[in-house]
Amino acid sequence: MVFESPVVDLINKYLGDFVENLDKSQLKLGIWGGDVVLNELDLKESALDDLDLPVKIKAGHIGKLTLKIPWKNLYTEPVIATIDGLYALAVPNVGIKYNEEKEKKEAQENKQKKLQALEEVKKLEAEKGT
Structure with missing residues (x-):
């Protein structure tokens, strides 16, 4: 073909x-x-x-x-x-080999994502309250 x-x-x-x-x-x-x-x-x-x-x-x-x-x-x-x-x-x-720096970077990125999600929830609750 x-x-x-x-x-x-x-x-x-x-x-x-x-x-x-x-x-x-x-x-x-x-x-x-x-x-x-x-x-x-x-x-x-x-x-x-x-x-x-x-x-x-x-x-x-x-x-x-x-x-x-x-x-x-x-x-x-x-x-x-x-x-x-x-x-x-x-x-x-x-x-x-264990890469401590990579592990710390991934942990920090996960924390940032969780914080952003919490901020979005707070923002949505504030908009509903007004």
């Missing part, structure tokens, strides 16, 4: 950090139905590295990844991804 190569390139752009060797032979494309189906994907060992998790992928496999794309309403409706058959061998990530 004519659309397969551009779609594979686009999917590689977004999923390339997570899966290995994605090519158009793994792709089943239903343009008007809105489904893009990818079968038999292998996870990269570095798939979770950017998330700073205490585990690391040693080996992984996705049986089937289905993307429901609303081609007629791309800007107003979400793309829904469904994974069927995710198998992963995870090992402890000893390379992760």
Whole structure:
């Protein structure tokens, strides 16, 4: 099909950090139905590295990844991804280091969000009272 190569390139752009060797032979494309189906994907060992998790992928496999794309309403409706058959061998990530500065920054941001929410509630109550 004519659309397969551009779609594979686009999917590689977004999923390339997570899966290995994605090519158009793994792709089943239903343009008007809105489904893009990818079968038999292998996870990269570095798939979770950017998330700073205490585990690391040693080996992984996705049986089937289905993307429901609303081609007629791309800007107003979400793309829904469904994974069927995710198998992963995870090992402890000893390379992760505790970042105290990052933890403090996140805690401060959470406090600021709570304060803003409280101020909004007070503002709404004051408006109702007048």
